[in-house]
Amino acid sequence: MDPKEVEIPGNSDPNQPGGRISHLALDIGGSLIKMVYFSTNYDVDDEVGRSGKKSLGVSSGNRDHPVLKGRLHFVKFQTSKINDCLEFIKTKQLHLGGYQHLEAPPIDKIIIKATGGGAHKYADLFKEKLGISLDKEDEMNCLVGGVNFLLKAVHQEAFTYMDGQKEFVQIDHNDLYPYLLVNIGSGVSMLKVDGDGKFERVSGTNVGGGTFWGLGRLLTNCKSFDELLELSHRGNNRVIDMLVGDIYGGMDYSKVGLSSTAIASSFGKAISDNKELEDYRPEDLARSLLRMISNNIGQISYLNALRFGLKRIFFGGFFIQGHTYAMDTISVAVHFWSKGEAKAMFSRHEGFLGALGAFRSYDKHGPDDSLVHQSMRPFPFTSFLAGDKICSPPNGELNETESVDCSVYAS
């Protein structure tokens, strides 16, 4: 644990023993709602049961700053089940974060940071159901803010993944920029990042996580994104994909460097068989789909990295989600197309980049900000430190709550 410095303004009282301070930010995408919130004490029912330990309130740190110990929570919901999300917020009173023991502003003055298209689409719903306003933060800004923050603040955040091997990469902060950030949500955005807050959306593709999930649901009847990802682990894409060897009678097409095992045409075997959809195993369908989409994203990403002379490509977003097979396929695609020149890199908290960026944006408003903004900042939260215990975001069922030990300095 090596806590980092943050400032705490005067309108909260972090020294109040047992005071629960929560803070909430949302990234409402087309498929998933990603939520990040911080609490200084554990919910005994939830977290203690899971972690077997309890870490309460505030302890003093170095540099004469009190340290807020607590947990950063990562939660996701399907956007189609937004009412579950609203209910979760209401039950946990997350929208009142930091005010349970303080003088809270009137409910209609409370503003929650939110990003993603849904911050626009569902603003009225949040007002109607919870009485609160969403303060819309630009999606790309949040994304870049989230990843820059993670790469700089968190030890062993970035890694490469090849042949089942995860390798952490120490990033020199002075040599971080420029890089390509590929965020794989429902769709895919590709951003050239030149510095803090300096970026441009240079490309993207509509073949993304929503395509995987949407097509996957139609093909396999899977009920959730995670179930589909899980299924693909056990599948064999060669049953459905047409390989170079299938066309060339088992041979390579060596003249142009295509091995017999390269995929010539995703789902290409489904044309020549007399099989119907129900004759294929769902796991094989899921795997072909995953390979098709991963390959494609890897290729388009590399072509864009090449275009701007970027040697590092960071992949984030829910599609990857610590999912080794997706990472492996993307790594292979980037390696293949770049002839080893470029490397796919991943971030341990890739699924929550936008939400983290929105979370951090509470802290970005200067003295000119409105009173409403000020009153919504029980404390700012410029950085947190993730301990070794933190692994990738959850692979299990949706709506699972994952949390992370962290400490912040309070001034």
Next chain:
Amino acid sequence: MDPKEVEIPGNSDPNQPGGRISHLALDIGGSLIKMVYFSTNYDVDDEVGRSGKKSLGVSSGNRDHPVLKGRLHFVKFQTSKINDCLEFIKTKQLHLGGYQHLEAPPIDKIIIKATGGGAHKYADLFKEKLGISLDKEDEMNCLVGGVNFLLKAVHQEAFTYMDGQKEFVQIDHNDLYPYLLVNIGSGVSMLKVDGDGKFERVSGTNVGGGTFWGLGRLLTNCKSFDELLELSHRGNNRVIDMLVGDIYGGMDYSKVGLSSTAIASSFGKAISDNKELEDYRPEDLARSLLRMISNNIGQISYLNALRFGLKRIFFGGFFIQGHTYAMDTISVAVHFWSKGEAKAMFSRHEGFLGALGAFRSYDKHGPDDSLVHQSMRPFPFTSFLAGDKICSPPNGELNETESVDCSVYAS
């Protein structure tokens, strides 16, 4: 009609009245077999009934060369139904082309030009069933040969397609190279073409025509590629695709230049509905799939054109096949990603590039060639002229025969 010059070697007798001269080349891909053959007289049962006229044998042309008038026939089969193809060849005796009235070589000396992966895979089958050998021509060589030939020899071969408008492009032969050739077969190959026989396969994608057909079959139960293409004409992709406006509550994401009607995630709506596959109309599924794949190919093609500084991109292969919606989507994608800098171009005979290239390769062997090669060249066929009557390849059922009036000079 403006016939062009070719040479005819001495081992055929084009002056023999009523002599049927056929000549056959094959492009055996993963999904389709494309066949091209030439005949100097019409099959009364087939062609006269179709064209209402008959043009037999040889008439004299200018420059003291006799002119061979005849037809160039384009036929396709599903590769999975290769026995239909073998039967077709046998019944029409195409493999004996040019020898019915001449002294033919022994059957086991007959060699047919073939390209595509299937030329390797099915070589034994051709030997076994027809007794003939396939002379394997490199797939990419044939492709490039076919398109270079068409672009130079055929009037109004190249065109652009935007907003339902086909516009023919006059290509200056001195300004043809370099260009990007994108061949959309089962998979997609992207070739940088620098001249006659000078090219490099620079990229490709496994999301191609086989993906469209394979996935489309699984999703819609369509029985043929053409049926699926036809279906997509009548569909509405917005039923299944997640648009930017769907995420942003009907708004544009104008900051990064994404309009509300842009597709954010292909098939993305299939995740949030409670609908199952059977609740979607097959035509909507087909259209979403077509847009996804066309868009993707257009984008990757443009990125490769950009990489090598190529302003012209020619799209060929069976996926396009004069299919206006695919051409339109690819054109829009290239226009969008290049901000109007690059243009998608199409060729009227795009589906048979490889087969045409193989056909032309009969004529490419110099005096050092073996006797077997020589004996298989009843006449060379360096160019043909397509009359105004020739439109795009057929859009109807597979196995339909289409033919083209053409004339060649015989020396």
